[in-house]
Amino acid sequence: MTMSDIAAQFAARQYKLTSQREAIVRVLLENETEHLTVEDIYLKMKPYHPNLGMATIYRTLDLLSELHIVEKMNFGDGPARYDLRGGGQGHMHHHLICEDCGELTEIKEDWLAELEARLEREYGFLVTDHRLDFKGRFKTCERHDCRSARTGRQVG
Amino acid sequence: MTMSDIAAQFAARQYKLTSQREAIVRVLLENETEHLTVEDIYLKMKPYHPNLGMATIYRTLDLLSELHIVEKMNFGDGPARYDLRGGGQGHMHHHLICEDCGELTEIKEDWLAELEARLEREYGFLVTDHRLDFKGRFKTCERHDCRSARTGRQVG
C-alpha cells in the first residue's frame, strides 16, 4: 500500500486528500507493523501539526475504514486500534494475544479459506472479512510465571 | 452450565454468591442464547431488583469473566456484550455478523483445533482461548439488496 494507491482511492470517491489526511496516512505508513490508537497518532503528529485535533484523526480514520484502507480493531480494553490493511489480498486479521505480557502479535497467513468455503455451503453465509484472535501464552514469554502477580490488565 | 456449577466456582475462590450475583447469573442462564449488554441485564432485573445498580452488574460480570463463566465481547460499536460460555468444552466463540442486517449468529462448532496445534508448533504459542468473527452476508438476508440505503451502522 503506497501513498499514491491511497490518493487514487480518495480521488475515485471524490474525497479530498488534504494535508492533514495525508499526514495521518503517512504516520500509518511509517508504522505499518503497529496497531496504533488515535492518541498514538495524535502524539506522533503533534510536533509537526500542533493544531491537528483528535476529532480530525477520528474522522479521517472513519474515512479510511470506509475505504477499507485501514482496519479498526477493538479489543475491549481501552481505545480502538487501527492498522493498514495488507497489500493486495484484502482481508485477513489474525492475532496472538499473550495473557501474560499483553503482547499483540499479528499472524501474517491466511488459514481460513477452507472454513469460509464451508460457511457458505453450510450456513449460506458469504464471508467478506474475518478476524481471528487467539489468547494464550508464548512459551518464551518472560512473564510466563508471573500470572498471579499481574494486576488486572484486560487482554481480550 | 448450571447454577450449582457456578456456585461451586464461587466457593472455590472464596467469592460470595450474594443474592444480587445470583440474580445476575439467573438472567444469564435464562438468556443463554443471547449476547446481553449490561443495560439488557439491568432492565430485565429492574422489576425484581429495583435497587440493583449497573455498577454491581459491571462488577459481577468482571468477576464472572475472571472465572471464565462468561465471555466479554466488544464489537466496537456500542456497549460490550456478555455470554455464558458453553458447557464443558470451555473456549470457542465464533460469530457470523451480517453486514446488511447486523445479525449476530453464533457458530456452535469448534473448527480450530488443528490451527491451534499449528500455532504451538510454529509460534511457540499455547492457546487458551480464541475468538473468530466473520463479516459478510447471509444469502437469505432480507436486506440483501439494500446496502446502499444503509446508514452507517458499524457491525464490526
Add this chain to the structure above:
DNA sequence: ATGCATGCAAAACCTTTGCACCGGA
C-alpha cells in the same frame, strides 16, 4: 469487629457532534 459487597453519584474515558471558520474549486 472485620472485611467483602453494594448503591449511589461522580469521575474518567473514549468517541461523536455542533458550529464557526477556512480554503480550494
Add this chain to the structure above:
DNA sequence: TCCGGTGCAAAGGTTTTGCATGCAT
C-alpha cells in the same frame, strides 16, 4: 460563492471509582 474539511469545545455513551452503608462471618 459553494461546499467539504478542520478546529475547538461541548456533549454523548460506556465503564470505573470513591465512599458511606450494609451484611455476613
